[in-house]
Amino acid sequence: MDLAKAEEFIEQEEGAANKFRGAIAVFITLAAVAMSAFHLYTAYAIVPTQTLRYIHVAFVLFLCFLVFPIAQRYRHRIMWWDWVAALLAVAIAAYAIYGGDDFTDRNTSPEKWDVVFGIALIVLVMEAMRRTNGWIMPVITGAFIVYALAGPWLPAPWTHKGYEIPRLVGVMYMTLEGIFGPAVDVSSSLIILFTIFGAFLQYSQAGKFYIDFSFSAMGGKPTGAGRTVVLASFLLGGPSGSGVATTVTLGSVAYPMLAKVGYEKNAAGGLLAAGGLGAIISPPVLGAAAFLIAEFLKISYIDVLLMATIPTLLFYFALFLMVEIDARKFGMGNVVFEKVEGVWSLTRKYWFHFLSLVSIVVFMMWGFSPVLSVFWATVVSLVTSLLRRDTTLIPYDLFTAPGPMWRKLLDMPFTKAMEGGSIGMLNVGATCAGAGIIVGVVTLTGLGLKFSTIVIDYAGGSLLLTAIFTSLVVWIVGLAVPVTASYIICAVIAAPALIKLGVPGFAAHMFIFYYAVLSEVSPPTALSPFAAAAITGGDPYKTTMQCWKYTVPAFLVPFMFVLDTSGQGLLLMGSAKALAAANWWSIAEVTITAAIGIASLAAGFQGWALRKTTPTERVLFIAAGFALVYPTLLADLVGITLAVVAVAMQYLRRAAVDAPLPSKET
Template sequence: MAHMSESSTPPAAAIPAAVSEEALKKAEAYIEEEEGAANRMTGRIAGFLTLVAVIMSLFHLYAAYAIVPTQTLRPVHVGFVLFLSFLIFPVSRRFRHRIMWWDWLAALLSIAVIVYALMGGDDFSDRNTMPDPLDIVCGALLMLLVLEAMRRTAGWIMPVVTVCFILYALFGAYLPQPWTHKGYALGRLVGQMYMTLEGIFGVAVDVSSSLIILFTIFGAFLQYSNAGKFYIDFSFSAMGGKPTGAGRTVVLASFLLGGPSGSGVATTVTLGSVAWPMLAKVGYERNAAGGLLAAGGLGAIISPPVLGAAAFLIAEFLKISYLDVLLMAAIPTILFYLALFLMVEIDARKYGMGNTVFEKVDSVWNLTRRYWFHFVSLISIVVFMMMGYSPVLSVFWATIVTFLVSFLDPECSLLPYSLFRGRGSVLGQIVNSKLVKALEAGSVGVLNVAATCAGAGIIVGVVTLTGLGLKFSSIVIDYAGGSLLLTAVYTALVVWIVGLAVPVTASYIICAVITAPALIKLGVPDFAAHMFIFYYAVLSEVSPPTALSPFAASAITGGDPYKTTMQCWKYTVPAFLLPFMFVLDPSGQGLLLMGSTKALAAANWWSIAQVTLTAAAGITALAAGFQGWMFLRTTAVERTMLLVSGFALVYPGTLSDLLGFGLLVATVAMQQLRMRRVLA
């Protein structure tokens, strides 16, 4: 059976005992590319920034429980975000780790324009179609500040895209058909963006201020209570000791880590620093290991209970509960991880991995017995939602639960035990506690997403003002000749291309308002159209030039960034063909559990099971086809049969299903016959 190995296990000298500091620094650079290159301050300035960040977190926790009017919450949220962004993120790397006078000026101007809007009351919003000169100055200034905050936290691309939309609103009258519109004066545009809840303070900032920040606080509480370490140790103990143990550990740990964090790059780096030596030991070459780590990190964005920030926007756009979004994500998430597990199983055969036994941190039983409460924290959000609490209250109480259960173990406690024994300075212990660090991390962690949401609000405001969404959908449908399949393909390409330039959240927002109408016009239910766009926005996370997760993984493994990206595509593409199933045929919507809890109660469970099994079979065929391996290395004919089978099973319809199953069964039979010959 030696001939089955595609690449030999690396020599002991090539196996890293641990990830080097240099590799971790390179990986952190990719996190900074996604989340901004933050200043690291010391002394009183650091204390001041910590204080502001803690106040921001406490304010949003208060707003989750008490009643803060929308007209107050959204501007205050943007004010906090801009103030901290200008002080924490430098104007350029050259001025890093110090705050310049212009940073203070921008931060104070941010507060001034927000206070001006809040002090204006109802009169301020009522005159949005005919703003005063001072309104226009403050509004234009706020738009510039949002653009600069986006540039500092997420790079140049999103501000440039936003400026293009602003220019489209101002000079649309000079464009050719079908893009032309009457054009809007600066005052009218500023009124829409600054003085209503349909621009900067629109849906995206609403979700950022009421949900996303609460989930980042929740994730920070989990991180500082050592939940992340427990999830990795648990996965390692549960999956170690078998040929596929290393790969399975990555898949399980990425689900447990990614579920609460919702960040692909952060999950990739956190997991990669621990798992890369283990993957190298069993025989993964650098690019394949990086691809698997990045694919696992990508699962963080589509995994309940948090998903990515875009999932909260889906609930807001569709006016459905967040629990409905979790239900819609449940089966696609299972199928995504099924694809990864299948790839890992194939890897074990393909790379000729032996029974490498790892020294476990501890037994699964001992770990669970001591740290079981971390699972309570993880599932508490869904439990609260099922009890009828709103998503905002659910994450608020889940954060409280995480805080309380942390005291069950001294290592995990967010406040030191000595505080309750009357030892040392009370204030000093609180200031230096994990609780304060978690509250600070919760606010700082949301800055790049919140700044992007504010900028995306400008884009949504322009689309609403100019009717661009309807124009664009008509153009797409015309190009597709009214074909739903071609419209879906064009929509996926548009989402993917937009996603090459901007983060997942911004990609989803832009495409939800300009491409979803095309699918909905052709009879696709709105929930299926939005989930289709969400999944392809997520896929852009592993597509150059913004393939930050694979690039971060390659920094850890020492692989080639672009080869690692292609490996990541190999691992993820089978699952990402699934969205076509739930837009091309009504039966495929069963994968989304019909989109609502009411419909779910009356759903045809046999139909859901049938489409899920068909999807699983399609994923299996595609996984084997892309890997070029099933039980043995596939021949060219077998590989072609598997790929055709996979595509046929993903495309809904009785004939395509029969073709797909027929080819899959035939390929399995051919492989089994060859296996018998080899064994004989």
């Protein structure tokens, strides 16, 4: 297993960070801890929104230029230009905060130094994105800036009046509509708090407990290896929201077990990547894009969690079905694994890790805001970690162990968690700042409405074709950029097309979110499958195709959100308030038909149900699945009929094979 290669894919998602020693390492640690401490403070105290956003971006850029090198050959050292860029980022934020209301009021006619600092900020943001995420996002962002400047010279229907550099800088730097807009608002108030929470769970050994618990609960049966991956990916991914990190963490432990029961390299890698993908769509975190959904729709985060509940269950239902089919298809037998402790023994010792997992939702249900909920969940994680010596974030022997106190304070898990919480979100923070430029341009030029008109015209006003075109746009954008950036770009340019055709905003945004998630398993940025292939030794592209096999059934479900009103039942009607007045039978009906559709697609894609399918049965299963994904009564009846026919054909063939041979007696 090439863990070093797998780590490279994590670096592609999170940036290739420098590794320091000595005084520089101490300084970086202190700066990252200060960033986490500041944001934990703002979760509980009142800090003006504008001040919070400017300081947040300053912290992100400052650490980005120190932690991520300008080029590979400068890794593990800080050059003079890194210091200049880092300090300039701080100066830009300080200038804006010191300017106060006078600074923001003159955004339509900025002064010379406003323009100078504004241009510098745009350049720094684009360079930070390049260092953490590669060239694609800066190039896309630059294209949007060119679009804003070159409006009068563009062909119809893309033409607009155009904006001069001072006006563009005024929006991007001096208002809360550009760089410091909704994406940075979410990054500064929610995303960083959740990454701190995830780091607290990681350093309190919660991840190890979730894997051990899954192994103990699921091992020993033919399907035990696959089930272990599915359950462990849910438990690991829910708090982290990172697909690649979940894939690598789980794969390094679970791959030998998958190989032992009979998974070939590419299939094992595909299953591991599919499990990692679930991290981005699973409560309580759902990845950074989920917080942006709440911000764009102006709804509570618990409503987003509510909407994700049934789709998440359907996703893991599809994975469990695939695992069950694998066991029969590949003839997997019972294998004795080296067992960890029993389920009850583990639960008795480490029950508090489950408390950490559900505490966020519990606090939100008690009426706390999402920001306060994750703050108190982090406190719960810290306090409960103290219950055992092997999980404590603050060592029992902190004051009695030998060595200088400053070194013990720097090395304790609490400090590492505070540092990891900030460092772990730098790539997302830079992406959110850059996405703010894109959102600002779209708002300024009206590009979203233009694009939606073009899409609807090409679709001839058909909702089905518009949904297909929108999913393709989101998927294509997702080929080149991370999930968060893909969602932000498409939320402002593609969602209006669906909304214009009568799709509720919450359904349109969830549709886009789920297709943005496909970027995790789509070349050339199929980071999760590529990381899994590095661990299993499989072929990256074959592993990607296997991952698609495992996930495609569940990813057709989002079409149900937008094609018919009844499909919104899968999102529990979009809010707790709407759910209270909803028709529960309608929700149950659409959920059951979706589950049957997923089962049919799983059988069709795997080529196996009760037994190996014939070509005719396979076509019937796939056709049934597609029909059941279209949420109308006629489509449901057709789909169920096709599925019943296919199962009946399988049953009759099995009965014929199992029938006793005729007697030879005369």
